Amino acid sequence: MTYRPPVSQILLAMQSAGKFGAPHYADLSLDDAQAIISEAGRFAAERIAPLNQVGDRLPASINDGIVTTPPGWRATYRDWCAAGWNGLAGPADHGGQGLPMLMAVGCTELWNSASMAFALCPLLTAGAIEAIAAHACQDLKDLYLPKLVSGEWTGTMNLTEPQAGSDLSDLRCRAERLGDGTYSITGSKIFITYGEHDCASNIVHLVLARLADAPAGTRGISLFLVPKFLPDGARNDLRCHSLEHKLGIHGSPTCAMTYGDNGGAKGWLIGKENRGLNCMFTMMNNARLLVGVQGVALAERATQMSVAYARERRQGSVPDQRAGASAIIHHPDVKRMLLEMRAKTAAARLLCMATASWIDGSLKAKSADDRRLAHARASLLTPLAKAYSTEIAVEVTSTAIQIHGGMGYIEETGVAQLYRDARILPIYEGTNGIQAIDLVSRKLRLEDGETLFDALKSSREGLAIVAGEPLASRIVSEISELAKTLSKAPDSVQSLAAAMPLLRALAAVIAGGYLAESAALAQGGANESEARYFITVELPTAMAAAKSALSGAGILATYDLQ
Secondary structure, three states, X not given: OOOOOOHHHHHHHHHOOOOOOOHHHOOOOHHHHHHHHHHHXXXXXXXXXXXXXXXXXXXXXXXXXXXEOOOOHHHHHHHHHHOOHHHOOOOHHHOOOOOOHHHHHHHHHHHHHHOHHHHHHHHHHHHHHHHHHHHOOHHHHHHHHHHHHHOOEEEEEEOOEOOEOOOHHHOOOEEEEOOOOOEEEEEEEEEEEOOOOOOOOEEEEEEEEEEOOOOOHHHHOEEEEEEOEOOOOOEOOEEEEEEOOOOOOOOOOEEEEEEOOOOOXXXXXXXXXXXXXXXXXXXXXXXXXXHHHHHHHHHHHHHHHHHHHXXXXXXXXXXXXXXXXXXXXXXXXXXXXXXXXXXXXXXXXXXXHHHHHHHHHHHHOOOHHHHHHHHHHHHHHHHHHHHHHHHHHHHHHHHHHHHHOHHHHOHHHOHHHHHHHHOOOOOOOOOHHHXXXXXXXXHHHHHHHHHHHHHHHHXXXXXXXXXXXXXXXXXXXXXXXXXHHHHHOOOOHHHHXXXXXXXXXXXXXXXXXXXXXXXXXXXXXXXXXHHHHHHHHHHHHHHHHHHHHHHHHHHHHOOOOO
């Protein structure tokens, strides 16, 4: 089916959870936002969406170290850049439009609904731009940012090694000082998204490596800018030696990279020596939000396809309707699944929009106190947005296959691809388990717990719109007690075992509040039905799972898996 950009729902989310009327959005009118989202949706539907199944069936390939992207990829990417989309949120002093994260989130959903494998390339470039803009010296900014912002060059993130995945303390990639301010980089990296491709004339790799005299563990990691082509035009000493064969996102080349076959790739330090992880987290935190947006995007596409199929597919008869086969959309169980898909997708979208709004506030709010508080709220919501949105993406795309029945299991309908593509989302940019540990060990105690308190206060006010004040207060009180229990001993077996279910429950409570506010702004209709369903079904289910996990966590201490 044809992808239909959900422009009205994105704009509604921007206005409700995104607080589009806040002072730091004063330079951007609602008419401007609507025009941007509408045009982005048009490009996504007309140019990018037709590539989705092409990339799945004719994936990126490698021959003698040269990576070729799927048919249509290169031309579409160049047209997309020429239209200015790559520079949407890029720094204005290096050629970008400087639009807020809220706008970037809205457009990122559209690109990824159309084709996540295609949209991964600019997503990584956006992260590279952030890290360079925040931490690199002025010479590197002036040389690399204009080309990255325009999209003429693309960027990557090189963290993972075979022996060092989520735990980077065992990282072995080496850096050696050359005496002229540059460094020689040697080693290997795996799982490098768009580490090599034919869409851009240069690829700027951000590589984590360790100096010989660096401290052990993560305190001894530095970040380096290592371009495919050096400033003088010479080829750097790096290569892609293979592409991974993956469950999904086939169109996106996932590369195994080698640095230093011939002595060492030349790199430039970003930030300070042994402080690379701090620099990389500038890139990773916003990337985690955008991965959550990818989850929203796939859930939206899967829901659209399921509704369209359910309207056309006739099977069985529905009680109280005339004889003959009914469209399956009228069957109560199918209607239940579709409503659940829509409610979860809307909740995840609102959670991501809210996170983006707080990120914007942390940068643009008028007072230092307001910026500090906004940063704390964004820090709390980021693991929720990443983990919750990617979890529901897997669930919603799986449900889409169920609604399609046997045809969903057949590749030609396209929903199987969405399910396969979605499965990476809870894994990359920090597994959802790591997001939960981060939540319990750090984020719940931000500002001495005031950040969580303020978030739940706002949620209670929102939930009361649909659930009523007594029920809203009870829900918030229960999640507060759960959070308090886990944050008291964040490193205990009990807290770590229950961390992910707690994250899911907390995300549901906060998203439920946003859903209720959004329904009120939309003045009821389908939005209110989705809010009521979410608060009545999804939220209690998540709360019960968190309580059960906490109750059963003690068993893990004595359970022997051998």
